[in-house]
Amino acid sequence: MKYEKMIATRDGFGDEIVEMGKENSNILVVDADIGKSCKTGAFRKELPAQYLNVGIAEQNCAGVAAGLATCGKIPFVVTYAAFGSMRMCEMIRQEAAYPNLNVKLACSHGGVTPANDGASHQAIEDMGIYRSIPNMTVIMPADYYAARKLVRAAADWDGPVYLRFTRDKVPVLYDENTEFEIGKGKLLRRGNDVAIIANGDTVRLAVEAAEVLSAEGIEARVVDMHTIKPLDTACVAACVNEIGKIITVEDHNIMNGLGSAVCEVAAELGKGKVKRIGIQDQFGQSAPYERLLAINGVTVENIVAQAKALIG
Amino acid sequence: MKDNLSVAELKNKCVDLKKNVIDMIYKAQSGHPGGSLSVADFVTACYWHAMDVDPKNPRWEDRDRFVLSKGHTCPAQYAALAMKGYFDMSVLNTLRKEGSPLQGHPSMNKCPGIDISTGSLGQGLACAAGMALAAKLDGKDYNVFCALGDGETNEGEIWEACGTAHKYKLENLIVFVDWNNLQLDGTCDEIMPLIDIGKKFEAFGFETFEINGNCMEQVVDALDQAMASKNGLPKCIIGKTVKGNGVSFMENQVGWHGVAPNEEQYHQAMDELDRQYVNTVEG
Numbered sequence: 001m002k003y004e005k006m007i008a009t010r011d012g013f014g015d016e017i018v019e020m021g022k023e024n025s026n027i028l029v030v031d032a033d034i035g036k037s038c039k040t041g042a043f044r045k046e047l048p049a050q051y052l053n054v055g056i057a058e059q060n061c062a063g064v065a066a067g068l069a070t071c072g073k074i075p076f077v078v079t080y081a082a083f084g085s086m087r088m089c090e091m092i093r094q095e096a097a098y099p100n101l102n103v104k105l106a107c108s109h110g111g112v113t114p115a116n117d118g119a120s121h122q123a124i125e126d127m128g129i130y131r132s133i134p135n136m137t138v139i140m141p142a143d144y145y146a147a148r149k150l151v152r153a154a155a156d157w158d159g160p161v162y163l164r165f166t167r168d169k170v171p172v173l174y175d176e177n178t179e180f181e182i183g184k185g186k187l188l189r190r191g192n193d194v195a196i197i198a199n200g201d202t203v204r205l206a207v208e209a210a211e212v213l214s215a216e217g218i219e220a221r222v223v224d225m226h227t228i229k230p231l232d233t234a235c236v237a238a239c240v241n242e243i244g245k246i247i248t249v250e251d252h253n254i255m256n257g258l259g260s261a262v263c264e265v266a267a268e269l270g271k272g273k274v275k276r277i278g279i280q281d282q283f284g285q286s287a288p289y290e291r292l293l294a295i296n297g298v299t300v301e302n303i304v305a306q307a308k309a310l311i312g
Numbered sequence: 313m314k315d316n317l318s319v320a321e322l323k324n325k326c327v328d329l330k331k332n333v334i335d336m337i338y339k340a341q342s343g344h345p346g347g348s349l350s351v352a353d354f355v356t357a358c359y360w361h362a363m364d365v366d367p368k369n370p371r372w373e374d375r376d377r378f379v380l381s382k383g384h385t386c387p388a389q390y391a392a393l394a395m396k397g398y399f400d401m402s403v404l405n406t407l408r409k410e411g412s413p414l415q416g417h418p419s420m421n422k423c424p425g426i427d428i429s430t431g432s433l434g435q436g437l438a439c440a441a442g443m444a445l446a447a448k449l450d451g452k453d454y455n456v457f458c459a460l461g462d463g464e465t466n467e468g469e470i471w472e473a474c475g476t477a478h479k480y481k482l483e484n485l486i487v488f489v490d491w492n493n494l495q496l497d498g499t500c501d502e503i504m505p506l507i508d509i510g511k512k513f514e515a516f517g518f519e520t521f522e523i524n525g526n527c528m529e530q531v532v533d534a535l536d537q538a539m540a541s542k543n544g545l546p547k548c549i550i551g552k553t554v555k556g557n558g559v560s561f562m563e564n565q566v567g568w569h570g571v572a573p574n575e576e577q578y579h580q581a582m583d584e585l586d587r588q589y590v591n592t593v594e595g
Binding site for chain 1: 421429430431434439443444445450
């Protein structure tokens with residue numbers, strides 16, 4: 001499908017953080033020497049007094065941010081999703097999550113979007129890791145405007161937040177006036193035959209699949225579940241109760257991410273069927289982004305096929 | 313609101329603090345006496361000499377900060393906080409008990425006066441650097457004091473944090489290395505040799521002071537020098553200490569890292585400490 005505009009969500013972060021920094025001098029960027037890739041260049045140039053770079057030292061980066069946060073700062077720790085979730089994990093748990101400090105992780109290169117970099121840089125575990133740590137909030141915006149709005153919401157949120165962005169360009173699905181609320185799923189399409197709950201760069205696949213299904217007389221409800229923790233359990237429960245047939249789609253391991261979170265709600269309600277589409281618990285490789293998704297069945301065609309199979 | 317105690321008064325305050333350490337670990341039958349005693353002089357000198365704090369307003373934004381990176385020795389800090397009036401002395405009896413503000417390792421949201429939660433070794437220095445950096449960003453003149461264990465410097469994050477402290481010229485960051493030469497599994501030389509810990513900090517851009525960390529005169533003097541030195545360098549006081557300091561049967565014994573005394577040992581320890589008070593009347 002052709003889209004009018006394609007922008008990486010990391011650019012949404014890079015643009016919004018400058019605006020926020022100008023409005024509030026307590027907003028800081030703490031880089032770990034991959035700021036250029038994570039789009040903090042404009043912030044560094046325009047707000048040098050609020051810009052820190054602690055070098056290739058992610059563990060320290062997390063601790064420094066925690067120390068700053070105890071003094072009333074709102075530090076955005078900026079790195080790749082693989083390092084922000086795994087190299088920093090215990091430091092964030094101990095020094096940001098346990099004390100419930102205002103440390104915000106802004107991580108680019110989420111999912112398989114760092115495609116040609118290979119498995120070392122592809123983050124397929126990150127959202128699951130942070131979902132299991134108390135006090136954490138875990139978000140992946142679907143497009144440029146969602147990224148801008150959710151970055152701003154994260155700064156206003158009381159406590160640590162993990163934000164995950166794409167390296168690759170993704171279609172612009174929303175406009176600049178669309179509002180987002182942390183913990184509230186965004187209903188993109190009404191329908192009662194099947195529910196497709198997606199987040200991040202896979203939301204566009206869910207929308208496209210719904211259009212294909214609609215052409216065949218199947219009306220899918222599509223939800224952008226940008227926040228997987230706190231999960232919009234009311235929204236998921238409505239999908240379970242009103243439809244009972246759910247497909248989850250994510251650029252993340254099928255374990256412990258969006259799919260698992262949705263399954264937990266369905267299991268506790270004791271009804272509904274959920275089919276998880278995502279990375280099939282396997283490491284990636286250097287390959288084009290779209291190929292990596294296809295290898296794992298994260299495609300419009302597979303969503304359509306799974307929807308039909310669920311409906312039977 | 314700094315206290316202005318004489319060295320003799322500080323020494324006696326330190327004996328009080330050590331007795332509280334032994335008492336709370338005995339009552340809890342759990343905790344880390346060895347390292348709590350070796351760091352006691354530094355903790356005492358910070359709270360009753362160096363630091364400007366307000367026990368009635370623990371989160372006063374201009375206060376000096378204290379980061380106990382070697383978080384397992386929190387009985388020393390808890391004793392200091394209670395004695396300063398952050399909370400009632402009776403709270404010390406709840407150490408490590410369910411519902412207590414005095415967790416096995418310090419929790420900033422449970423215990424007034426704790427500036428950051430610690431306990432996982434190697435992490436406190438980065439947090440302390442962040443606090444010192446915040447002071448610089450805000451044009452404030454508070455200091456951040458950070459106590460490290462010697463074994464803790466095995467952790468790579470310590471040296472990452474040193475890089476930040478040097479780069480951002482955190483002269484308001486005053487680190488103390490409690491060099492008692494014993495870690496959990498054995499001596500530092502056996503487990504992971506420190507080589508020359510002073511030279512290491514110097515090489516990472518710190519101004520260093522090497523002292524007897526259980527000699528109150530030297531601790532106070534080093535703190536005064538470190539606070540007065542405005543040369544853009546972060547400070548590191550290498551304190552040669554004795555693990556279990558002040559209790560004969562605990563001194564230099566690796567086995568007293570994380571063990572509580574029994575009743576007989578408790579009484580012996582308290583008796584020994586009682587005999588360590590000095591005369592504070594001059595002349």
